[in-house]
Amino acid sequence: MKAGIVGLPNVGKSTLFNCLSNAKAQSANFPFCTIEPNIGVVNVPDKRLEKLESLVNPERVLPATVDIVDIAGLVRGASKGEGLGNQFLGNIRETDAIIHVLRCFDNDNIVHVDATVDPIRDKETIDIELQLKDLETVEKKLEKVKRTAKTGNKEAQKEEVTLTKLKTGLESAISVRAIELTKDEHDDFVKPLQLLTDKPILYVCNVDEASAKNGNAYVEAVKEAVANENAEVIVLAVATEADITELDSYEERQLFLEDLGLDEPGSSKLIRAAYKLLNLQTYFTAGVKEVRAWTILAGSTAPQAASVIHTDFEKGFIRAEVMKYEDFVTYGSEAKVKEAGKLSIEGKEYIVQDGDIMHFRFNV
Secondary structure, three states, X not given: OEEEEEOOOOOOHHHHHHHHHOOOOOOOOXXXXXXXXXXXXXXXXXXXXXXXXXXXOOOEEEOOEEEEEEOOOOOOOHHHOOOOHHHHHHHHHOOOEEEEEEEOOOOOOOOXXXXXXXXXXXXXXXXXXXXXXXXXXXXXXXXXXXXXXXOOOHHHHHHHHHHHHHHHHHHOOOOHHHOOOOHHHHHHHHHHHOOHHHOOEEEEEEOOHHHOOOOOHHHHHHHHHOHHHOOEEEEEOHHHHHHHHHOOOHHHHXXXXXXXXXXXXXXXXXXXXXXXXXXXXXXXEEOOOEEEEEEEEOOOEHHHHHHOOOHHHHHOEEEEEEEOHHHHHHHOOHHHHHHOOOOEEEOOOOEOOOOOEEEEEEOO
């Protein structure tokens, strides 16, 4: 599961990517600095893992991770191949969610591809290109489906109704994620098309240092513009966050954050938000050799969760021994959780909950 960072050229995408992943992607003050997508494996900040470490005192600790992709900047006409359009659209199609970076700061020394700062116009530029590409996909599919629907095929007739809804919405500059659809319509007819504007989205307002805590007028305009999209908006002073990551000690970083009135780096909030956007959650294994956070899709069963450790765990699954994180913290150890009768034995149908601490019994 990957989240792709998108935006116009020069809005701070690569600086943000570096900040999140410490991968040092090339970033500079000119358009199309990023051409090939950079991929970073980013640790997910989780205070629960720190607490488990303090209780268990393991030999090593491994956090959950999420893949973040830095994608080339997009310009008007991308849907027709302008700039790096085809490459950009191909790269974004391969991601599972979108982190859309919008420039929400004034700085005459940093070139804007459209000469002036206007995050709503910038958002619409990208929206329109993605919508046009989706419209092309929908129209091609609709042509085929109409021919089948004319033969009296009931399923094709249902699909024609759904695709016509999509076509009407996209022609009115409405992204697929904001078009009203039933769950069946979405799952049966929309999901297989992998439409760009159907992907879940998170907006990052890149602000100056003075606006890091409370945002600014640009941010308020963005929040108003995306109100119907059910999308989260995060405020981040990307250049400042990059400076913080360069500091050597934890204490220096904390002092810097305190000066800004922040309790943690904005990048940590963004990583957790991206994790949630991808519909991911965490379960833990906790032993003296290792405390580890494992990443699964929300709604996974116990055998599916076991498979991320090893496929044999799923094949030979017998049962899962489950402790709730809160119980482990309350009682302080696995032995005491058992004594209190708080350890449950779960079978193949158990749906893993975020924060579960698990041991799997299997036989291969």
